[in-house]
Amino acid sequence: MNTGPEQFESRWPHRWAVLLACVTFPLLWVGGLVTTTDAGMAVPDWPNTYGYNLFLYPWQTWLSGPWDLFIEHGHRLLASSVGMLTIGLLVLLWRTEERRWMKSIGCVALGLVIFQGVLGGMRVLFDERTLAMLHGCTGPMFFALTVAIVVFTSRSWTKPTLAAVSGAANIRWLSVATAVLAYLQIMLGAVLRHVPVDAEPMTFMLAVKSHVGLAGVLAIHILVLAILLQIRARYVRPLNWLSIALVGLLLLQVVLGASTWIVKFAVPAWATAWISPQSVAVQDGGWAQTHVITAHVAVGSLILGTAVALALYCQRLLVEVPASNGVAHRKLGAAV
Amino acid sequence: MLSRSTWLVTCVGAIAVAGCSESSPPFRLNMTNVVAKQISLDHQQAIANILGGMFGTPDEPIALPETGLDQRLLAMAAGPVWSDKEGGKHGLYRRHCVHCHGISGDGQGPTAAILNPYPRDYRPGIFKFKSTYTSGEPTLGDLEKTLHDGIPGTAMPSFALLPPDEIRALVEYVKYLSVRGQMEAALENHVAEELDANAKFDPATDPAVQQLIVKDLLGPIVESWNGAKDQVIRPEDGAIPPAERPAGDIAASVKAGRELFFGPKANCVKCHGPTALGDGQQTDYDTWNKANFDFITATNDKISQIDSLRQDLAKATGDEAEQLRKQILEAQAEYGSRSKRIAALLPPRNAIPRNLREGVYRGGRRPIDIFWRVSAGIPGTPMPASGPAAEGAPGTLTQQEIWQLVDYVYSLPFEPASMPQKKPINTEVVSK
């Protein structure tokens, strides 16, 4: 898999993948906004918008129209640009990429983005919240895939500097577990946001408890992983900054999660000793409520993306210290 | 190729999923009441049909003329969530309310169990924050205010960002769910009290039943809602303290209010506690939780009844024994259906008196709001009325005294907690 230094390597797939990931993240944010503001049914048809072809819908009407329409149509426009960027990426990979499996991944990405688009359309045509939930689960998965492509096309991956670390196998394993848990946590969050209106209270309570419980499990994983990496592999650049970013995002996410609870369900009675309840009620659909909740959703995907990148780099860069060599923390040359 | 298989997968998924959750959820009966009253399956179906005929479905509500409800407003609030091209919002109830208050307005939406207080169950038609006498229904203005301002300190948000006509539509829909719930209770009560288990109960064919449900059962409910505007408690002009008062007047009023708070006439201290932290009597229930609590208690009582019947059976012979065996089977069946129901109940919670030092006033923070809370009490909760129970009836406190209590309540968040507590007369502090 390793490419020799003399081989020609285009940087364009990497740049393109970065662009794709950078466009996908706002798309997730806007998608979260659609759910938060319940704008999913602002446009009744699909793939057209009120009879217009998606791209021909008069932009004046779109921009000056009601908020719901603005968000939903905007989500569709952004989504189609992500789709086209994915096609572009596939073309680039096809033409410049040596690794065959990378071409396959490009195909998978295109398939996933089409699937996601159709899922969104079906959600509208069937007016079915459960499809919206699947749609909300597939979005972060696609984002994670774009991050993976960024990683696979990065120099740190193609020209790796391996690091011999004691307990590398465990760290690699832990990093994968963290990424998987981060995705499961997103799924639970999607369940909470798309609960059927006739679900039973005890069922929802179970989902909330699972989400909060898994948040704790995930937080422990992230912290342990980050500490291990900081102690044993701080000199490996992507592992160093990604683990710091992951902890930072975790802290942000915990604050956002608690804020989401407060703006949605009020300060719980047991917490009033520390947080005084608001003497004025939160405004439903107000700026604070809308954006705190949506940010919680979006940062969840960001955590997933970071965890996936970290897991991939861990697999690629960490090797066990050879049994004969007792000295840990030794940087090895990557001459293979 | 790829997209065709995607379509296939999606459609299969959609069908599978559609079979699970209902896209247009129906109204449900109050099964706790149905089980408690041991209403037969046929009668349950009859009640559901009558309610369907009178009130329609969550997607297509009916404003029967006798109810005085507004069909146009109900249509705005009902049905699934969507928006039209002009930004007109549809399905307002399912957009804003249903996740907590539930499709039938039973306060058992998906989020109910994690909220404290539980979301309001509209079906008994009892509302806490209103301007009318204790037993009266709220005015539409009262409900509009609750929607507009929200209920601080709870999960009920403010809907101030909604246009007035949407708030008005939601209020109408809340009233609709209340009237429907009250009608359901009246029907269940009638069936349980008046009909044999296999008696027919069908207004489509029986004019006497038509008369009964519209006049005798629905009539008083609608009358009570329509009469709300005449039930508003209006403070006497002379007693209202002016907005601008000398500090000395306020201090004197606060002092008098404090005397009342601790005194045997108003007795606020008994529940709100000598520190006003809400640490007095904390073991009572509000109406909604008491219904669940009583249901659980009565279910447990069934066990002792079955034991008692078994003891009798040990002594009995012949026909009597046969009779007792039948009774035991019946009691066991009832216990079975009750204990299954308990699994679905929100666990009953005690009504905790308000902590008056937080400065959070759920029913509104204007002086008149607190005046109404003290005068009419908070219906459905242990908080009693201290003003008159109806127009012209004598109250426990005069309006002037109530305004003094209002002044004291306003001063409480600023009163140092170390201020020497006056030992309340004849009261031992309830230790937690």
Add this chain to the structure above:
Amino acid sequence: MKHRRLYAWLSAVISVVPVALLGCERHVNLGPVAEAGAAKAIHEALVSAKANPAAGAKTAPTGTGWATLKGQFVFDGDPPPMPPYNVTKEQDICTVGGKALPQEKLVVAPDSKAIKNVVVFLRDPSRIHESANPKADSVEFDQKHCLFLSHVAGVTVGQTLNIKNSDTTGHNTNIIGAGFNQLIPAGGAIPYKIQKETQVPNQVTCSIHPWMTAYLLTRKNGYFAITGDDGKFEIRNVPAGEPLEFQVWHESGAAAGGGLVGTTADAPDLKWSNRGRVAITLQPDQVKEVKIVVPAAAFHL
């Protein structure tokens, strides 16, 4: 590695949760849903019923003359002893000499086994004798030692309940289901005019002293009685010559809605239902006297 299996399990369990939560599985009996056709038929009938207001009149009287039902309730066997009220505060006021009074969930005279506080009332009379017309006077409803002095009270619509507080501490009187919950100051009284009829007596409580409980029956006519210490009741001038149905109620009655099912071995013309209702037809000027024996299993305690 061991933990791999653990993680595989954890992931599997968490992945299943969303599927389980989709709403496919219902553990609760949600009850019936309106049938569209039946509901439509009812709707049409109700809308067209307005056009021809065919008054569904109450059952017309079929008999003439008046009769009287009287009797006594007797407990069969040994009643369970009543524990004292759980007085949690204000012992100096709420107890007598430091001792809390016994509860009144079932009050049976030790010798005669007579049952106190049984409610008997006539359901849906077709006609009402003038002596049983609703009254408009005032009835005392007092509380002392943090107890309601009338544990079970009955009044007619239109009467005024004069709720007194003879204690030196404040009470509130919460008539559950009636929308009445009023502060009664120490030594004071608040009148309450009865508006609505009840089929089952309303529970009356005090939130300040949670052990305090009473029951209030409100009827549109005077055809009701509440047994005293001697377990005796008498309902005079009920319609004769037509079928009557009496409801027997006790706060600890095990039948639906608190109904109390007794036995009347010496009066086979009394027909008991399993909800504590008695059907009988009395002759004009008849004075029917019955002894009602109530087994322990008719109570839940």
